[in-house]
Amino acid sequence: MARNREAGQRSDRDHQGGFQPDPGTSSVPDHAGVTWEAHPRYGDIPYRDTAGGYDLDYRPALPAGAVRGDPHRQRDFCNHCQPPRYFYLDEERTCVECGRGFVFGATEQRFWYERLGFQIESVPIRCPACRRADRSRRRLQRRLAEATDAARRQPDDALAQLVLTAATVEHVCGLGTGSLDSAIRAARKAVRLDPNLHLAHYWEARAQELADRRDKAIEAYGQFIDAARHSKRRSTRQLLDDALRRRADLQARSTRSPDGGASNPGAVAG
Numbered sequence: 619m620a621r622n623r624e625a626g627q628r629s630d631r632d633h634q635g636g637f638q639p640d641p642g643t644s645s646v647p648d649h650a651g652v653t654w655e656a657h658p659r660y661g662d663i664p665y666r667d668t669a670g671g672y673d674l675d676y677r678p679a680l681p682a683g684a685v686r687g688d689p690h691r692q693r694d695f696c697n698h699c700q701p702p703r704y705f706y707l708d709e710e711r712t713c714v715e716c717g718r719g720f721v722f723g724a725t726e727q728r729f730w731y732e733r734l735g736f737q738i739e740s741v742p743i744r745c746p747a748c749r750r751a752d753r754s755r756r757r758l759q760r761r762l763a764e765a766t767d768a769a770r771r772q773p774d775d776a777l778a779q780l781v782l783t784a785a786t787v788e789h790v791c792g793l794g795t796g797s798l799d800s801a802i803r804a805a806r807k808a809v810r811l812d813p814n815l816h817l818a819h820y821w822e823a824r825a826q827e828l829a830d831r832r833d834k835a836i837e838a839y840g841q842f843i844d845a846a847r848h849s850k851r852r853s854t855r856q857l858l859d860d861a862l863r864r865r866a867d868l869q870a871r872s873t874r875s876p877d878g879g880a881s882n883p884g885a886v887a888g
């Protein structure tokens with residue numbers, strides 16, 4: 619193992635008399651076989667040139683604002699290349715995505731390295747908002763990939779077609795890409811396979827709305843509203859409210875600018 623010997627390293631002989639360990643907290647019983655390394659963060663830390671390497675039980679004095687680390691909970695680090703994280707301090711970082719500064723907090727660091735098991739060399743390169751957006755992006759992509767796969771494997775499963783429509787609509791809403799025509803085809807196929815699958819009308823309407831086909835969207839919302847009007851299920855009631863609001867918005871817009879579908883007011887009456 620290559621060991622990065624830092625500038626300022628001192629031998630035990632150099633150090634005699636100068637070391638004042640945190641009383642009663644250091645596991646270093648004597649100075650035999652120990653060299654002391656000057657570290658910019660941890661001060662003088664003990665190192666043994668044996669399999670042990672850095673002393674995992676060493677407890678340097680905490681500076682203001684620091685959170686004590688437990689090296690025994692830290693994983694995947696070379697105990698000869700780099701000292702463990704004896705304590706954590708808030709760190710200022712810059713997001714590679716949005717360029718904004720953010721704080722990688724001391725307690726968050728401890729959570730990363732001691733609970734989540736991240737390597738102690740790893741650091742966040744994105745701010746929390748960009749990390750959330752990134753996770754959401756991946757989730758939408760994974761959902762659409764899985765839905766596409768399931769619909770292909772079970773072409774006669776109405777629910778699989780419905781899930782594909784919903785996943786595509788959410789992908790388009792979140793990321794701006796996705797085949798709305800495929801989503802609409804899947805929704806219609808779902809209804810052909812199972813005429814009682816009223817949710818397919820809702821998701822077709824969402825797809826039609828995103829494709830800017832107002833009259834078709836209004837018509838599909840109307841089909842869903844008629845079918846779901848008496849449902850007692852909470853999730854359906856929520857979608858019903860959403861469908862009523864969306865249809866009203868589309869109808870209002872159609873009245874203001876007839877290009878988008880007011881040419882067929884019969885569909886509006888639902």
Ligand SMILES: [Zn+2]
Pocket residue numbers: 713714715716717718744745746747748749
């Ligand atoms: Zn950012």
